[in-house]
Amino acid sequence: MYDESREVYINIYDKKADKIVINELEELVKQLVAWSIPLNFHIEALKCQSIIMRTKLVRQMRAYGGCGVSQQKEADILMENFVGVIPLERYKEIWGRDYEDYVKKIEAAVMETKGSVLLFNNKPIDARAHLVCGGSTENSENVEGNVVQYLRKVLCNHCQNSPYSLNYKDIPIEEVENKLGVKLTNDEVLKDTTIDNIIDDVLRDEQNRVTKIKIGGKEFKGKEVMDILNINSTRFGWRPQIMRFFTIGKGDGLGLCQYGANNMACEGSSAEEILKYYYTGIEIKKIQNPCINMPLKGKLVVIDPAHGGEDSDDHVGSQGLREKDVNLSIALHLEKELQSLGAEVYLTRREDIVVHLNDRAQMANSIAPHFFISIHQNYFNHPSKSGTEIYYFRGDTVAKELAREIMTALTEEIETLDKGIKPADFFLLREVIVSSIHVEVAYISNFAEEKMLMDDSFRKRAAKSIAKGFVNFYRYI
């Protein structure tokens, strides 16, 4: 079953930096929708585009049997294929007054179709789309040479009123010749080229002067043409300089016609009906969460549930809650969360026992994880103090960066006050040789926060958001 609460991640290869960037699939879909369809279109048309863009990505993802990036076996897609795709915040200036509306619309379109892709024979399709088909879409073999069963010609009278229904472009003959590598004219000036229905019946005297000529069906004397058009001589020739190409539609006609989709939506069709109209014989289904798609795969983390055991020096709340118990509970939840994201996790203790600081440091150092994270609850003599604090070893910029991501994710989820990330040289931060952080989740000395910490679902949410901080740390767009 599709689990709405779990995110699917996509690995993007940044060739220049030789780095893999992990992004939430749905976030990338939002950026792609913003980039690929007019946003004043109907929400159902935007939903079609969301499903199309998601299908394009999923089709490439290794976790779903796609072939990914050939040079990088862990990457699904190449970053350089997304030139011009930018985070939604960056559209603020471009969209101006429409910004809020457009963002809301994109989010609705993407979230309402979350996980949905277009399938044919249970495989994601090559979801082609173009702006305006101009009357009918095209059979794949006429565009790309091969027959694709779901890319069939369908009639479309839905895009008739688009600004692209009839257009033209004037191109100088010289440019046409250069670009196509052909010769359309010769340099013989006085050649009597006739242009059907425009210039014919040319009569010249022995000196090559035009005596009679028919232009646009009307007969003129050469002298008349010279006078009327104010040219230098009756010894004249002509040659077209410009070719006007008329076009109907915009794009190659493969797959979905976006203007048509918008029109169908405005007339009451749903995204599903529209997609099934343009893609022959496809199904729309939600993707499964792939268990191999794990953003923290290959990462080692040691979690340290602080304190523990009989003569523990942990803090005790006014309602009797013990810090050592809360720490262990959050650590165990965090272990599960990190494991489900692919990380390999170790704990310095798994039960209520004494483990000396030296032993904790030694254990961490023998594992040499990517990160060491101590879990604590804060205490202050005055019960009014509340919020979250995170410490990192002085000068460790990597730990600081992780601390920042965890702080953001944590305070957003459990809604505690951000009391800041701070450098420190606590024993464990100093003695553990890898990047280490020390998280004070909340104040056990604060009545309300102690109460929240008593609730297991709260502790689970805290753990989940710390894990999210790890994922965000490893991605940068």
Ligand SMILES: [Zn+2]
């Ligand atoms: Zn159309």
Ligand SMILES: [Zn+2]
């Ligand atoms: Zn503590």
